[in-house]
Amino acid sequence: MMDRLTRNWLVLIALILATTALAAADGRIAAAGLLALAWAKSRAILGGFLHLDRAPGWLSAFLVPLGLWLCLVWALTAVR
Amino acid sequence: MDLEDLPGELIMWILIGSEILVFAAGITAMSAMRLTDPTGFADAQAMLDGRMAALNTVVLVTSGLFAARAERAAAGGDRRGARRGLMLAALGGAVFLAVKGVEYAHDLSAGIGIDAHPFFTFYFLLTGFHAAHVAAGVVLLAMVAIRARPDAVQAGAMFWHMVDLVWVLILPPIYLLG
Numbered sequence: 001m002m003d004r005l006t007r008n009w010l011v012l013i014a015l016i017l018a019t020t021a022l023a024a025a026d027g028r029i030a031a032a033g034l035l036a037l038a039w040a041k042s043r044a045i046l047g048g049f050l051h052l053d054r055a056p057g058w059l060s061a062f063l064v065p066l067g068l069w070l071c072l073v074w075a076l077t078a079v080r
Numbered sequence: 081m082d083l084e085d086l087p088g089e090l091i092m093w094i095l096i097g098s099e100i101l102v103f104a105a106g107i108t109a110m111s112a113m114r115l116t117d118p119t120g121f122a123d124a125q126a127m128l129d130g131r132m133a134a135l136n137t138v139v140l141v142t143s144g145l146f147a148a149r150a151e152r153a154a155a156g157g158d159r160r161g162a163r164r165g166l167m168l169a170a171l172g173g174a175v176f177l178a179v180k181g182v183e184y185a186h187d188l189s190a191g192i193g194i195d196a197h198p199f200f201t202f203y204f205l206l207t208g209f210h211a212a213h214v215a216a217g218v219v220l221l222a223m224v225a226i227r228a229r230p231d232a233v234q235a236g237a238m239f240w241h242m243v244d245l246v247w248v249l250i251l252p253p254i255y256l257l258g
Contacts (some may be wrong), residue, residue, distance in 0.1 A: 009145040041248040057081030076111035
């Protein structure tokens with residue numbers, strides 16, 4: 001049976017493949033998708049490798065500001 | 081939500097938060113600067129080779145898996161397994177730096193320097209600062225592997241995951257959001 005760490009790594013690889021596939025697309029929606037994938041990778045690293053899945057309050061304390069910051073980056077990209 | 085809920089040493093979380101803030105400030109400044117010359121930034125960004133960045137992401141998250149396994153092995157009293165995981169993680173860091181070196185050499189041979197365009201100033205500063213963290217992490221992982229004490233292995237692995245985390249966050253704005 002696959003262990004938790006290997007499963008988390010496979011999730012990250014899948015997210016990287018999705019990023020590579022979406023990278024060819026252009027436009028605001030694609031940009032939002034790429035940043036959402038970056039957020040999902042962050043969640044996998046923080047939750048699965050840095051063990052914040054065991055401390056959901058702290059996981060949110062990192063992920064919510066990160067999500068807001070990525071929204072800001074998207075807005076700065078989309079405003080052009 | 082108590083401080084005691086945080087896995088590992090508090091100082092490592094302070095470091096992780098601080099590093100995220102530093103790189104986020106750099107990316108935000110770059111994104112704001114892009115507004116002054118969107119075409120120039122897009123043209124400059126198009127000169128980068130995103131395939132190498134994608135390859136390096138795979139290398140880094142895979143080395144993160146080895147670091148996490150080293151941490152688990154150390155916690156279970158398996159020092160040999162911890163050392164093996166740490167050295168494989170460090171090897172991943174060395175491969176990352178080698179790929180980055182090839183990428184920089186390709187950039188420089190194409191006439192891309194740090195002062196070629198404001199985008200490249202941010203590109204070299206942010207990716208160079210990150211690469212310096214990777215180099216420091218490789219040394220740290222090798223040092224921690226000598227004694228492979230559980231608390232030290234955990235701290236080394238946390239530093240390594242931070243390097244991984246920063247990379248996945250800075251990659252889209254630098255390489256992909258044209």
